[in-house]
Amino acid sequence: MALQDLETFLATVDQNPDLQEQLSQLDLQGVLKLAADKGFQLRAADLxxxxxxxxxxxSDDELDLLVEGGLDDLFDMNDFQAYLERT
Structure with a gap:
């Protein structure tokens, strides 16, 4: 169950500052590998x-802010911590 693994993985990350720091340095493939190393079976499609x-x-206002300052991070997944803070 990849979706369940995603929810559990995100909850684990939310409670672990060291893991958050590691993820902030990774691209999408790095996040998937780290998740697999921790026992979570995620797919890029799930993320x-x-x-x-x-x-x-x-909201429209939130989308405006995203476009102004965070769209690259969202799609490149270079700043996974910023993504987690949006969820």
Missing amino acids: LRAQAEQILAM
């Missing part, structure tokens, strides 16, 4: 779907 759901739930 992208979670991002899309978060974007769809944003």
Whole structure:
């Protein structure tokens, strides 16, 4: 159950500052590898779907702020911590 693993993984990350720091340095493939190393079976599609759901739930003002300062991070996943703070 990849979706369940994603939810559990995000909860684990939320409670672990060291893991948050590690993730902030990784791209999408690095995040997937780290998750697998920790025992979570995630797919890139799961992460992208979670991002899309978060974007769809944003207000127009939040979307404006995202476009002004965070769109590259969101799509490149270079700053996974920023993504987690949006969820």
